[in-house]
Amino acid sequence: MKAERIIPILRIFDYQKAKEFYIDWLGFEMVWEHFFDDNSPVYMEVKRENIVFHLSEHHGDGTPGTRVAVWGEGVPQYHQELIDKKYKYNRPGLEKTFYNAVSFTVIDPFGNQITFEEEYDEAKHKELEFFSIH
Template sequence: MIPSTTTAKAQARRLRQDLGATGVPVGHARALELVAHLHGVRDWNTFVALASDAAAPDVPAAGPTAGPGVPVLRVRSAAVAVPFYVSYLGFTLDWEHRFEPGLPLYVQVSRSALVLHLSEHHGDGSGPTVVWVPVVDVHGLQAELRARTDVPLRPGIDLDAPGGPTMEVVDPDGNVLRFAQRVPS
């Protein structure tokens, strides 16, 4: 049985840490590919398609339906943006793509079911933009972010926001992530 992508990403992180500790550096994208191979799958993209969490209960596995959209956020420097998303917001760097050395970087980061693409490409996104993100516990997320002392942000929560209690976080490029906790009607 193919495990969930969350489990596989955790395996890739452990693999990177263990190999790094022995002096064998492995990038995250390569670690994901190795985990896919470990489970008998050709590559990471195929693994994601086959993963036990690939077909969400509200999205049929086949048919003319669309999956969730993936926002593309324009960033000036992935070297600045990626650490903000990974170290501060708790995302995982899933993969990076560059057509050749010296060209703009395009990356995917994710946290739980939220997937974002960050692009240095001039034509991607007119930025800055706003992404509305539903969360189960906005107060818990706020506490998690406030506990991180390496970034001097202390986001507040707007209890009267139209989508429910909402915390806004602005990335280094001005893109706004609105984490909103839905309130039962």
């Protein structure tokens, strides 16, 4: 078997809070959203570059508190972009992990945690200031 895409389904409880966090702060775009009727929960897809998440208000679609690791490039720059937005509910620290990565974790309003990681390169990352929030 060869996987083509892996799309985590993250449980959400508030449509507006989800949009504020994923669209306004993290900079994802809304790909599509679906409501069965005017009084039903939302199921939506958001993406930023190659990162795709499904967000669901439906009972049984995911568990609050899920952790997702996203590996890529440009993690320190993305971290700075988020810090510069001064989002009052989340100010993640940038850290160098024991497994040799540059990393930061955001926690959405529903307890889901997304860790953005990049392999640490001494020459590329020597100017970074690391701090960790535990």
